[in-house]
Amino acid sequence: MPPTATIAYLDCFAGISGDMVLAALIDAGLPPEVLRRGVDRLGLGPVDLDIQTTRQQGLRAVRVQVGGGGDQPLRTLADLLAILHRSGLAAEITAPAGRVFHLLAEAEAKVHGTSIDTVHFHEIGAVDTVVDVVGAMIGLHHLGIGELVSSPVPLGHGFIDCAHGRLPLPAPAVCELLRQVPVYGIDCTTETVTPTGAALLKSLATGFGPMPPMTIAATGCGAGSRPLAGNRPNLLRLIVGTQRPVAEAQRVEIIETNLDDWSPEGFPYLSELLLASGALDVNIAPIQMKKGRPAFRLQVICDPVHGDVIKAAILSETTAIGLRFRTEERLTLGREPVMVATRWGSVAAKRVMRPSGAEICPEYEECRRIAADHQVPLPEVYREVLRAGEEKPR
Template identity: 55%
Template sequence: MRIGYLDCFSGISGDMLLGALIGAGWPESELHHCVESLGLEEVRVQVSRETIQGLGAVRVRVESDRSQPLRHLPQIRKVLEQSTLPLRVQRRTMDVFHRLAEAEAVVHGCAADEVHFHEVGAVDALVDVAAAMAGLDRLGIEHLTCSPLPMPTGFVRCAHGELPLPAPAVCELLRGVPVYGVNLDQELVTPTGAALVRELAREFGPLPPMCLEQTGYGAGTMQRRDGRPNLLRLMAGSGFPAREAQRVEVIETHLDDWNGELWPHVSQRLMDSGALDVSLTPMLMKKGRPGYLLRVLVEPARGPQLRQLILTETSAIGLRSRMEERTTLPRRSVILETPWGPVQAKEIDTPSGPVITPEYEACRLLATEHGIALQTVYRTITAAAATGRKYDKE
């Protein structure tokens, strides 16, 4: 699977993403064809290659010889439906504008169809979004990860007057997204860029494991006053196949005044809801009171669901969470032959060679059904593993 990483060290805008896509290998001719497919009169793009603080980058400018009308969501939809863009590109472009309209509607207190697209709905935004969708499709990027986004201070001038940075629509679009503050009074993340990120990125965080194949830099229109390059970096390559997530969220809480007899039920619910691992550790809390440390490992996408479950099923009134990287050994399920029938086990590829370990529940069930000691089952399975009497689970 081809994956991409948006390194937004200087934020993101639609034109920066187009430049990064061309820098990463999207043919410039296809960008021009995409613009022609929109059917907008006297609209074109200018592409230039520049060196910015020693880095080769691509700058994309959308130009028009006539003023473009203000558009509402229905007019954007009409333009796309009348275009000759592929249906998938039309649909994904419309999804981005729906996000923009809903965010602007919340900010301005109106319905989404009533939103006047000013800066974000001008012709350049329409070109930026549609072309970005076409470029990602052409590069075959199926999974996109985005870095945390920088949030500046100050004000930006727009059709509604001067608004605080980050722009209100950007704040609405980036709810739930990792951000951090920077001491700069210039806009870094535009509403169009924020909407693209929310629609395209499957996760936010550090660079995922990949075999890096292309890197492209897209140049923004302004020059940063702090001297740093105003660039967006797109890194693309082939993802490493993995059976499970290598970047996990760790959720923890301290529990007191809680009945530990409920733990089997809670742990089973957590595992059924997608937890990768759960643990409950006895501990002494402040003033010498006994309590527990509850820890859950989960893929980041499932974090909100499990946090809600913990707050519902335990006495926790607050949770801590953090992202961690982990390394796991390859493993697979196998079936071992025993005198009492087949039993499930795990074969783990360790640095010193494969190791087979039986599954506890499978051994317990076998011992119960045949009325034999559990340790007898374990010894027999170990012997079976040594003789190689196994086969992969279907």
């Protein structure tokens, strides 16, 4: 594993669209000739990529306009997947592009009351959308971006005219695609998030929130095609950097609830259940609630990917009728399992990498087992493991 990993942050302060993502990737370092070679392999006819530098509110950005390709037919999901298959592009490009098209098909089918196999794409099947999606994957692959985090997404209001007629904003397909994605409304009567942009975000983003810790290597700005109200620059900013890979999550979700009518005798079972569901830590503390009632505060720390399962378990196994949750950053020391030689045989421990140097830490369950098996005081086992660890752990 390399000492650093490439990560990127999508700063969607004005929204997101497929052409904005592609333009931001170009500005961040994707060579236009690499993009053109990949697009040529799609077999869409003579495609024109007009890549220009522009300015909005004094900020320089790249704008991409896709043209040519002649008259494009209405396409189904199968047609779009066939284009990817025939292209011969790397699987690291075609597989995620296929997932984006699949998400678009699911959303369109849901809002129009049909199946994903029979839904016909209009704007989505056009050459510019196909190029935006595949081009984004080419850019991510070329820049080596392995993780993509996004800010919450601003949504405008009003109406937009499309092949289906006049639709409200946010477009129905956008609302469907952005389920479980943090959004907020702004006073803007322009489409700020397109279905393609929403699908790219839903498919690629591994998390939403503030910019994660990174060493910035490049920044790209992609310009949108429509002016926004309130002098808001219609730009998408992509910040690319490096992070140290870790064996455990450094961005965690904290889930809490106060329980004043729950028997704590169920806590050991609940704790085991939550840990088995992906919790990193589970704790309970006595508190005093309103009207002087004694209660307990249950807190769970978990990787955000396990958050939904853990919330469901808490609501099912306790008397909680509501939960609080937030995302926080954490710093953990590197550690590895080791075996140390003691007079009771080899004992499992862990080596913790502190700034001052490596330190051996006994494992409680292992020490408890030895103390019980050999009828010796637990502190004596701890001292023996620490002494043995100072010599030469394996």
